[in-house]
Structure formats: C-alpha cells, structure tokens
Amino acid sequence: MSHPKNTTAPSPVQAILTSKVGFLNAPISPTADQLLSVDAGMNAEDALRAARTLSSGLSQLCQHMHDSLNMGEMAYCDGMAALSFLGEAVSALVWSVEKSVAGAAGRGGEQ
DSSP, rough: OOOOOOOOOOOOOOBBBBBEEEEEOOOOOOOEEEEEOOTTSSEEEHHHHHHHHHHHHHHHHHHHHHHHHTTTOOOHHHHHHHHHHHHHHHHHHHHHHHHHHHHHTTSSSOO
C-alpha cells in the first residue's frame, strides 16, 4: 500500500464562482420578480472587483451630492434612483459571492 508523500506545496483549491442572484425589483412583471441578475459561474474575483469599482463610484457620487445639497443646490429623483441602482448592483455582486462561498462550505447561504 502506498502512502502519500508529505509536501509543503499548497494544495489545489477549487475556484470560487458566483451564484445566480437577481436584483432591481420589477413588481409589475408577470414573468419575473427581478429585472436584472448576477449570473452563476462567473469568477468571484471579477465580481468582487466590479463591486469594489461600483462601490467607489457610488461613494464619490454620494459625496458630490452631499456637497451640492450643502451648498443649496437641488437634488434630482433620477440621481437618487441611480445611487439606489448602484447600491443594489454592489449588494447583488457581493451576495452572489457570499452565497457561493456559503454553499461550498455547506451552509447554504443567507438571505
């Protein structure tokens, strides 16, 4: 009977992929609850990188809106809707990776 050899090399790890997660509610649609979704099977690093970039842009837009409002300028509903969309997109990307990691660990993911 052969014995496995000891090694200091890192063991191969399965890549973490995204899970399917919908976002942007479409309450009047008869066919789906969510208008957009993060697809399953994408590289988690890419999803997190996109979430980081969107989050950074969201922060910059919020700071700009704060400064504008503080100086007496108006805020527009479309601008607030865009901020909400970016927040939902970031959340969906992060949740997709979290759900996949939890599933791989046997916990099933949280909602």
